[in-house]
Amino acid sequence: MNDILPKKPSRIQTRNRRLILDAALEVFSRDGYGGATLDAIAKGAGLSKPNLLYYFDGKTEIYVTLLSQLLETWLDPLIELDAKGDPVEELLNYVRHKLDMALELPLESKLFAGEILQGAPRITAHLTDDLKPLFDRKCKVIQTWIDAGHLAQIDPAHLIFSIWSTTQHYADFGAQTSVLLGTEDPAKRAHAHLEQMFRKLLQPVNQ
Template sequence: MRNRRLILDAALVVFSRDGYGGATLDSIATGAGLSKPNLLYYFDSKTAIYVTLLSQLLETWLDPLIELDPDGDPVEELLGYVRHKLDMSLELPDESKLFAGEMLQGAPRIMNHLQDELKPLFDRKCAIIQNWIDAGKLAPVDPPHLIFSIWAATQHYADFGAQVSVLLGGENPSVRAAAHLEQMFRKVLQPQTP
């Protein structure tokens, strides 16, 4: 288990930095402090390592969406989701970059997961949001595009971290970003009172 964890940790750094095409088993083995033959004892290919990483990543990154409570206060549930996604992006930028890289390639290694697992979850959560809208508990928004907007607004801080750092003069964006996103999404989500 320890060596598998070393390999996966090293691979995350290599894949998020170099992309799937640029990553090599040699660079992953070096990062893990193992020989290439030792690495191949635990994983039979670069693809096996990559798919394992992506599978673990998806499980972690989807947890906050899974936790969206249909019985909770809709605005607070969604703002909590925004905060959780932002925290994850700031704390786990390599994971976000790894996923973004796979998406930019057309998701060739995880398309089945997107279709079989993410799509049903996404549809269920969109239905919950639509139910909240229909009950007058949320402003009328487009549920799929609301979720896309949350993903885009939060993961930008990970996927474009170098740009964010330069433009903010090296300032840690966490406090201002959280306040801004809460203000923005609260205005979008708050139902109008008659």
Template sequence: MRNRRLILDAALDVFSKDGFGGATLDAIAKGAGLSKPNVLYYFEGKSEIYVTLLSQLMETWLDPLIELNKRGDPVEELLDYVQRKLDMSRDMPSESKLFAGEIIQGAPHMGPHLRGELKPLFDEKCAVILTWIKEGRLAPVDPAHLIFSIWSTTQHYADFEAQIGTLLTPDSAMHDAAAAHLEQMFRQLLTPTKS
């Protein structure tokens, strides 16, 4: 288990920087401090390592959306979701870049997972948001595009880390400022107007 974890940790670093096409088993082995044959003892090849990483990531990545509670206060539930996604971008930038790289390439390895796991969950949470809107507990928004907006505004901080690091000083104050901005923006968007 220790060696598998070393390999997966090294692979995450390599894949998030070089993408699937640019990653090599030699680079993964070097990062893990193991020989290439040792890596191949635990995994059949680069594809198996990559799919293993993406599968584990998919589970982690979906957790905040799964936790969206249909019985909770709609605005607060969605703001909590925004915060959890922003925290993941801060705490898991390599994972975010790995996932973004896979999606940008057309999801060649994750297509079945997206259709089998993400699509039903996405549809379910869109239906919850639509119910909140119909009940007057949430301002009218397009549920799908709301979720896309949350993903893009939060994951931007990980996926475009180099750009943000050039323009701002990435530290806890920057993260707090981003959180405050996103909360204000989404709260204004989501809070129903009083009649």
């Protein structure tokens, strides 16, 4: 009947695929796609290399699986941006959420950044199919808020870029910030700073 039988994965399968993806995240985010090796991933997962390849078809498949899963988590907070909420608070909440994710999931942020840096050769489809439509939708929501006078006159697209860049900076450039801030915890003032910055930017002038 059904050519494609999904066949729920066994306990061993679930566990090992998880082990592999966890190890792969560490290796890919640290060494980049080109610098990562199956041996390093296998070692990290506590499996042999051929055993790895029993669960995934190859290096690329592991990498793409990781990116796809990650992209979903990554877009979640943007999806939640609610047209019916208070504009300034909705956006500030998005900033907070995004910063928390960067601070808590730096490896994921770095993996994504690394892929985009190299021209997104392996996830361009995801970007155009999933990210772009969502992005366009949310830009329109923001534009509506602006037109209603509830937000300052801002370019919605570039506003989103600024939110992404400032928040992800604390993950992607963590090696730099930790050198520059010394013992000080970056997270400490990051929240306050971004809240201050975006509140000033977003607050409409003649309200």
